[in-house]
Amino acid sequence: MKNSDPNRAFTMTLKESLDECMEALDLFLNNHFSESLERLRPRVNESMYHALIYATVLEMQAMMTFQHDDITNAGNTMKSAQEVCQRSTVLATFPLRGTVQLHAEVCYAECQLQRAALTFLQDENMVSFIKGGIKVRNSYLIYKDLHSFIKSHSCPKGPSHLHLEGGISFGIGAFNLTLSLFPPRILKVLEFAGFSGDKEFGLSLLHDGATGMNLRSLLCALLLLCYYTFLTFILGKTGAIFLFFAGRTEEIRGNIDEAVALFEDGCKAQQAWKQFHHMCYWELMWCFTYKQAWKMAYFYADLLSQESRWSKAMYVYMKAAYLSMLPKEEARPFGEDEVELFRQVPTFKQKIAGKSPPTEKFAIRKARRYKASSPIRLPVPALEMMYMWNGFSMISKRPELTEGMMQTLVEAELNEFSVDDRCVVHLLKGLCLKNQGHLQAAEDCFKQVCASEKKIKFDHYLVPNSLVELSLLYIEQGRRDEAIKILHRAKHNYKEYSMESRTQFRIHAALAKVKADPGEEEDTHL
Known part of the structure; x- marks a missing residue:
């Protein structure tokens, strides 16, 4: 039936x-x-x-x-x-x-x-x-x-x-x-x-x-x-994609060598889907940035520029940034020149759904410094972009890596730079000092950036981000009310700067961390 x-x-x-x-x-x-x-x-x-x-x-x-x-x-x-x-x-x-x-x-x-x-x-x-x-x-x-x-x-x-x-x-x-x-x-x-x-x-x-x-x-x-x-932190190890997440976990913990090994294993685990390789290349590039192994970081940026179409402008910018971190007398890989690479960056501008990715816009704007016949060099472009991707938190548990960054920044201060460039260095130094536990010195660095607000000509992202870093410093010290006040200032007083949406999300996360009443924001305009 x-x-x-x-x-x-x-x-x-x-x-x-x-x-x-x-x-x-x-x-x-x-x-x-x-x-x-x-x-x-x-x-x-x-x-x-x-x-x-x-x-x-x-x-x-x-x-x-x-x-x-x-x-x-x-x-x-x-x-x-x-x-x-x-x-x-x-x-x-x-x-x-x-x-x-x-x-x-x-x-x-x-x-x-x-x-x-x-x-x-x-x-x-x-x-x-x-x-x-x-x-x-x-x-x-x-x-x-x-x-x-x-x-x-x-x-x-x-x-x-x-x-x-x-x-x-x-x-x-x-x-x-x-x-x-x-x-x-x-x-x-x-x-x-x-x-x-x-x-x-x-x-x-x-x-x-x-x-x-x-x-x-x-x-x-x-x-x-x-x-x-x-x-936060979690660990999983199975296929290529889980090896990637395992690598991210070790990277977040500051175990950079372990992360490198996992990302490399992720590349070896399969050959059919190159996009997995690109994800690993991207993280490997940053891992070697944390170690200040500029040529290795350049190598992965170069691979990405050749194979990935996400943002060639970003990859070429990073190639130029890494070369610019090398001593002037040191030979450049493949005979490439950072000035020429910086000049190429705007030519790779793309639009996804009619808009360019914010990080690409940032890279193109910074690279314009090299258009002139006598270019105005960026002080520490690799470290500045590392900050944009929250890299300084990755090395917070590795004193030797933080010390290496600090030495690079101290050497950069010896050069003649504009107010904008000095403020970039101050912001990054503040992060290193915070990682080293020198909280008062870190606070002074962030405040120096804020005090220079009216003199900054181009890098307007520096002040709201310095305020965010200052608030996070205060939160660690238990200075809740001061932190909330500064976060509200950063939220309400600054608009239309580079990477604004990311900064706004960081502000929201910090307010949530101290459990500030969202309603307070409506009445606070500093």
Whole structure:
């Protein structure tokens, strides 16, 4: 006798799809990237899970390459996946909101969430964060509704229920964790639109999702790794991508040699996906910057300039910066000249979704100093860019590396420089002194930059960033009220300077650290 339950047929198909997608993800984790995509591709137009996971892998690639073609391809593929999910919600009506319907809803919401992530990838301007957040309001509401529904007694249970729970944990967890990191003013706008951000709740859901045997375990684990390895510490060692995160962990701990070994192992682990290599090259470049091994850092910047299309302007700028740190009499690799390289930087300007990356804008502006026939040399360009990527915190536990940086900065002070350049050196010296425990001397350095505010002509980012560093120094000393006052000054009094959005996020993080009432900001204009 034939089975007369249409939903049973759908459930069996759903189980097959989930099993095959789990196998594809297993291939991905074991560095078989092409095989993973090949396993998924034949059913991307009929199976919501094949479509979603296929698009997710392409989005991971786009997030690593920053290449416009990859971003566009991932966006189009994710849009197609969303249409497959939408068709599944129409087909799956046996019974009303049965198993397949629920899976189709969570897949649809996930497609919207990932399409928003691509929007954020294209531009880190705060307006884009708001637009992206509003764009996925429907996704968030679907997740919230599903989260309530699966807790109810009316939710159908079955062999695929763990995958459904994992998908909802990923979505609700990702929203709560991400939104909790937003500055208060943006969060107020998003809360008005129906969003909320609870960091601990988000982390707990992601931990639940990561530890379960479900399709979203990988995504939950990767999101947690991204969070912890860039903000706190965690260690994981499996495939190439986990070797990368392990390297980041050692880098954050100040174990630079161990980090180098892990990044090199990550490169050796697979050869199919060069973008993993580029991620490792980038971190290796900074590891050798911390060690002041300028030629090795130059070597990885050169590799990136040849192989990666994320920002050739940035890579060429870093090549020039490293060469400029070498003694004048020392031979340059490949016979290259830093002045000529600096002059090339603006020619590599690119636009992603109509805008240039902020770090690229910064590099191009600094490189303009070398346009003249008699260029005005930058004092310590490699260390200045290292600060922009928060590198001084990486060496805070390595006294010998901090001492090496300090010697370089003291030598730079012997040269004749403009007020802007002297302030750059003061800011960086302050960071080294802080790492060495010379807190009063560090405070004096940061205050010297602020005292020079009216004399600074070009590097207007220096004063708000010096205020942030001063506030963090005060927080360490327990001077909470002084820190809050300075943070509010940095937040309200300075606009339209280089890398402003990053500085604003640092201000928000510092205020959150001292648990300052966000409402205080409205009344404080110093």
